[in-house]
Amino acid sequence: MASETSEFVKTKIEESALVLTLDNPPVNALNMQMLEDIGRTLVRAAKESSVMGVVITGAGSNAFCAGADLKMLQSLRPEDAAKVVSAGHKTFGEIENFPKPVIAAINGLALGGGNELAMSCDIRFVSDRARFGQPEVTLGLIPAWGGTQRLSRLVGRAKAKELIFSGQLISAQEALRIGLVNKVVPDGEELRAAVDYIRMLSAKVSPLAVREAKQAINRGLDEPSMEKALSHEVEAMRVIAQSSDLREGVEAFLSKRPPKFTGN
Secondary structure: OOOOEOOOEEEEEEOOEEEEEEOOOOOOOEOHHHHHHHHHHHHHHHOOOOOOEEEEEEOOOOEEEOOEOHHHOOOOOHHHHHHHHHHHHHHHHHHHOOOOOEEEEEOOEEEOHHHHHHHHOOEEEEEOOOEEEOHHHHHOOOOOOOHHHHHHHHHOHHHHHHHHHHOOEEEHHHHHHOOOOOEEEOOOOHHHHHHHHHHHHHHHOOHHHHHHHHHHHHHHHOOOOHHHHHHHHHHHHHHHHOOHHHHHHHHHHHHOOOOOOOOO
8 A cells, every 4th residue: 555645634654554644734623625535545544454553643743633623613504514523423433443453643732623533543642742622612612523422431421521511621641541542652752652553463463353353342332231242242253263363373372383364
C-alpha cells in the first residue's frame, strides 16, 4: 500500500503500521472532507495484508485535533444538523469497527470532535503534555459525534457528565487516571510508541484472532445481558476453529518456534 496525500490527510507506511496524519493547521480541525478521507483510507488499509494496524496522529505539535471546524457550524441550520452529525458518526463508527487495531497517538490537544475521534480508536497513547476535553457546551453545542456515549462507556456515567456539563479540560495524567487513555509517554514519543505496539502485534499475534477478539468486545458491550454478550465469543471461536492461524499457533508453540500467521 503506497503512501498517499490528500489536502487534509497524509498517510505513510511505517513497518507494519499505516500512519494516518490529520493535517489541517493550526489545530487539525475536522471538516467534512477530512471525515471522508479518513473513511477512504480505512477501506484501503483493510484490504492490505501487510498492514497490521493503523495509527492516527496529528500534524505539528499543537494539537492531535482540537475539534470540528467551526466554519462548518457557524451557520448550521436544523435541516443540516443531521447531515453533519451523521458524517461524524459514520467515520468514527468505521474506526471503531475497523477489523484491525487502531491506535491514537495524541500529540497535543484532543478536544471536542478530536477527543471523540480518539475515543473511537481501540487504544490511546499520549504525550505527557496532551490535554483532553469536551468543551462543546461552552459554544452552545453538545458532543454529538459519539462523545455522550463513548465517554460514559470509558470513564463511567458520572465522570462523563462532570466533564461534558462543565467543558473542563484535563491533563494527560488525569486522563490516564480515569481510564480515558492507555499510556502516557514523554512528549514526542507517542507516535513511536504507537508504531512499536503495532510492530509487536505483527511479530507475535494472529491478525484473525485480534479481529475476532475486537469484534466480540465491541458487540458484547452492546448486549443487555452477559449471556448474550458471551454468545459473541462462541461465534468468534467458530470462525477461529476453521483457521490455519489456529493450527499454526498451536504447532509453533509445541515446536518452540515463532509462529508465522497469515490471518487466515
